[in-house]
Amino acid sequence: MNYFKEEQYFRQKLLWLVILFFPAFSLYGIYQQVIMGNIIGDKPLSDEGIITFSLIIGLGLPVLFWFMKLKLRVSSEGLHYQFFPIHIKERLIAFEDIKNYKARTYSPMKEFGGWGIRFGFDSKAYNVSGNKGLQIELTNGRKVLFGSQKHQTLAKAMKKAQNTN
Numbered sequence: 131m132n133y134f135k136e137e138q139y140f141r142q143k144l145l146w147l148v149i150l151f152f153p154a155f156s157l158y159g160i161y162q163q164v165i166m167g168n169i170i171g172d173k174p175l176s177d178e179g180i181i182t183f184s185l186i187i188g189l190g191l192p193v194l195f196w197f198m199k200l201k202l203r204v205s206s207e208g209l210h211y212q213f214f215p216i217h218i219k220e221r222l223i224a225f226e227d228i229k230n231y232k233a234r235t236y237s238p239m240k241e242f243g244g245w246g247i248r249f250g251f252d253s254k255a256y257n258v259s260g261n262k263g264l265q266i267e268l269t270n271g272r273k274v275l276f277g278s279q280k281h282q283t284l285a286k287a288m289k290k291a292q293n294t295n
Contacts, residue, residue, distance in 0.1 A: 134203065134287030136278060136280055138200045138279060140199075140245075146195075149195050152187050152188050153184075153192060156187060156189075159183075160180060164177045194215070198216075205291060207225070209264075210222050213246075223274070229268060231267065232264070232265055232285065233262070235262055238277075252273060260279060262278060263277040263278050264281055
């Protein structure tokens with residue numbers, strides 16, 4: 131039985147302004163070098179190289195970010211998570227591996243250096259947007275924070291699922 135489900139996507143407007151800079155820059159490079167014949171830089175890429183670069187970075191990066199998502203699910207087993215496409219399969223933190231947890235507000239930049247999958251000395255964070263999440267302390271002493279737009283509901287679902295075992 132599922133007690134909680136949430137999917138989060140990278141849809142922040144400022145982030146997309148930055149991401150969409152890459153295809154715009156790539157198209158400008160193709161226009162200048164391939165169409166107009168103006169060589170770009172001291173050590174320019176070949177025309178085929180600039181087209182390949184544009185496809186990989188200019189098209190690939192926005193497509194990657196569009197489909198990237200954080201999925202969270204609470205079942206009677208524990209907390210299931212997947213940061214797609216980094217994690218192809220869902221992962222599980224079993225209740226027996228959890229010492230405690232709490233819903234909290236955090237500072238993504240100060241505590242973790244931003245959003246995404248972030249590593250610290252004794253902690254890890256999976257976050258997509260916002261500054262609310264569920265902090266889990268594992269029995270081995272490590273901490274994992276999962277960003278959530280419904281952090282209070284997530285904490286309540288964890289308690290309910292854990293108490294049914």
